[in-house]
Amino acid sequence: MPISGLVVTFGSSTEQHSAAIEKLRDIPEVEIGDSGGSKLAIVVDSKHKRRDQEIWNAIQDLPGVTDLAVAMVAFDEEAHSVTPDPTDVDPESDANTESEGGGVVAGKSP
Numbered sequence: 001m002p003i004s005g006l007v008v009t010f011g012s013s014t015e016q017h018s019a020a021i022e023k024l025r026d027i028p029e030v031e032i033g034d035s036g037g038s039k040l041a042i043v044v045d046s047k048h049k050r051r052d053q054e055i056w057n058a059i060q061d062l063p064g065v066t067d068l069a070v071a072m073v074a075f076d077e078e079a080h081s082v083t084p085d086p087t088d089v090d091p092e093s094d095a096n097t098e099s100e101g102g103g104v105v106a107g108k109s110p
Contacts, residue, residue, distance in 0.1 A: 002052040004044040005072035010064045014040050020062040029055060041071070 008024075010017045014035040024030050024042065029051070033041030042059075046052040060068050 001045070001047055001076045002049055003072075003074045003076060004052065004056075004070065006042050006044060006056075006059070007067075007069040007071055008040045008042060008059060008065055009067035009069065010038045010040070011066045012064070013038055017064045020064050023062060024059065027055060027058070038066075 010020070014021065014037070021032065021040065024032060024040075029044055029046045031043040031045070033043065035041070044052060044055050046055060056068060059065060
């Protein structure tokens with residue numbers, strides 16, 4: 001999953017490009033950040049590299065956009081769900097208590 005921190009540069013102040021910024025808001029994978037002068041910080045968090053590229057192209061085609069600079073790109077793998085092992089408990093932890101049958105139960109408080 002690509003996550004991109006980008007800086008969109010407009011030909012003039014961001015205040016003069018509200019229509020383009022509204023189009024950015026319409027893209028579900030885009031989060032709008034801070035703006036100053038002609039620059040607007042955004043984050044693009046898409047599921048696939050292809051979709052990431054489509055979004056970048058759409059941003060560059062918006063009216064008034066003169067540049068799209070990359071501040072950061074990361075490729076996060078989807079988290080795999082892990083089932084906790086019930087035998088993997090810390091005997092020193094207060095979160096572990098004895099059950100009625102004498103066994104250790106993780107995550108219960110006395």
